[in-house]
Amino acid sequence: MIALPERFVERMKRTMGEKDAKAFFASYQESSAHGLRLNPGKVSCEAANAMPFSLTPVPWCSTGFYYTEEDRPGKHPYHAAGLYYIQEPSAMAVIEALRPEPGDKVLDLCAAPGGKSTHIAGYLGNEGLLVANEIHPSRVKALSENVERWGARNILVTNETPGRMTERFPAFFDKIAVDAPCSGEGMFRKLPEACEDWSEGKVAHCAEMQTDILADAAVMLKPGGVIVYSTCTFAQEENEVQIKSFLATHPEFSLEPIAQEAYFTPGELQHTVRLWPHKLRGEGHFLARLRKRADVEITEEVQEAKTKPLPPDVRKIFESFCKETLTFVPEGVYVLFGDQLYVIADGLPRLNGLKVTRVGWHLGKVKKDRFEPSHALALALRSGEWKRGIDFAADSEEVRRYLRGESLFVDTTGKGWTVVTVDGYPLGWGKLVQGQLKNHYPKGLRWV
Structure with missing residues (x-):
């Protein structure tokens, strides 16, 4: 049983009302939902039925699917090939609300570990630009690895403060995702350890950080562009109050409807939405879509590299x-x-x-x-983009040996660099020398 913080419980009872509060707290006795998003650059959603998992659609995400606890998609070769990204289902709503288009320049400002960035990359389809930024050096490595496995070509991965980013990217982006660092209340069920880290002081500290991050995002957005602000917390100071304050100090912005609004609960502000764990299969989230007026004057030009x-x-x-x-x-x-x-x-x-962690492809x-x-x-x-390849079945011993970093003897002719695939999907490189496939799968990614 999850031991929720006492002050958190008191606040939720005050603000929710008896009926909703009862259902809300009862949801903490249920299991978290498990989700994955298919990679549209590698596999179609129609192929979901062919996946070796029990998948059912996530209603608010066209590429999102629930899987069962018995499935272990993270331990399957398809994961190593980047056919999907494992992501909490409610978190999939953020980029669905942003709706990037091919050719857009998009910033994921608080990007690690990469769920939103890979989602954006799926929408862009290698057209335009994705800048994925993460302020914490310890987390940016995982971000870079995840966008690499996804197969994104048009990327820039940075490890900077939002303030430093504004110096180089004034009025540069068409769309910006601000999945802001928050007090994490919406993740108590999925990550019980978050309960121990929670305090009312943390809520106040996060709200202060969010104010600064949103202000920096506003500087980097083009006139006519869109910011989607999100948190995984229930605290109004980090959600509706944060957006009210932003709109008061940035009159060039207004709230817009969210396309998936029908699946969620309206927030206290019109066009904001709440995702409640007792009302859908997912954890707690808040979303707001903010549009910048198109007639805002640009005062600073980007100096091209x-x-x-x-x-x-x-x-x-x-x-x-x-x-x-x-x-x-x-x-x-x-x-x-x-x-x-x-x-x-x-x-x-x-x-x-x-x-800069990764400057491109x-x-x-x-x-x-x-x-x-x-x-x-x-x-x-x-x-069709490689000349020489060796394919292994997903359930074969050979593919597991390859992922463990072992060299293999293969019944094929030719020599040189060879793409190793699993059921036709690239996994990495090998080098053919006289019937032996020398393994070039990265040491840091090898299965143990």
């Missing part, structure tokens, strides 16, 4: 690799950081001075006379 042409010998080495291994040459602006080769999006601002490492492809290159490939 200057890139140097790729050295001819480096281009030759990479194009030789592509000719031998791939059916295409990746398009875009090539940037070399030391010996690491990336493709970055056009129109990026100057990034010098910012803490990581293609691999340039050695003296050869090119070593990255894991990110393999996971972002689509069917």
Whole structure:
């Protein structure tokens, strides 16, 4: 039984009313819902029935599905191939409310561990730009790994404060997700340890942080753009009161309806919504969609990044690799950081001075006379984009041996870099040498 904080219980009883409070507290005796989102860049929603799990649709997310406790999707090779992202079902509502479109420049301002970022990437479909920012250095590594596994090409992962981001991205983004750090009350059932970390002082501290984060997001949004603000808490100071205060100090913004409003409970402010654990299959959330007026004057211009042409010998080495291994040459602006080769999006601002974890699609490492492809290159490939591949079934011993980092003897001819796939979906690289597949699955990701 979850021991809810006493002051939290008292407040919820005061604000909810007897009937709702009874149902609300009863929901804490139920199990949390488990969810995953399919990756539309790799697998269609129609293929959900072919997945080896018991999936039922999440009503407010077209790519979202519930799975049962008996399923273990995180331990399946399809997870390593980035076919889905495991995410709490209520959290899927945030990007559904934002609705990015291909070609948009989108910022996920508080991005770790990557649920919202991968959701945005699914909407963009490798058109436009996704900037995923996380202030905490300890969490940004997981964020980078998750967008890599998703196969996102048009990404920039940063490790900065929102204030520092405003210096480089004034009026830059079409849409911004602010899934703000909060007191976590909505996650008490899923993460009981959050109860121990809760206090009324934490609520006040989080509300103060949220005010600053929203103000910074407003600076980075283009005129006519949209911010979706969300929390996983029930405290009004972090939700409706926060939005009221923002609107009072930012009259160029107004609240808009949320497309999935019918599935949720209206908030105290018109067009805001609440997700209650006793009224749907998911944890607690709050959402508000904010539109910036289109006629707001832009006072500061973005200074675009200057890139140097790729050295001819480096281009030759990479194009030789592509000719031998791939059916295409990746398009875009090539940037070399030391010996690491990336493709970055056009129109990026100057990034010098910012803490950047991933500057774009990581293609691999340039050695003296050869090119070593990255894991990110393999996971972002689509069917038909590689010349040489070895496919293993999801239930085979071979695929598990590959994920453990073992080399394999295979009955195939040819030599060189080879895409290893599971049921046709890229998992990583191997190198064929005389019938042996030398394993190049990253050591830090290997199964134990």
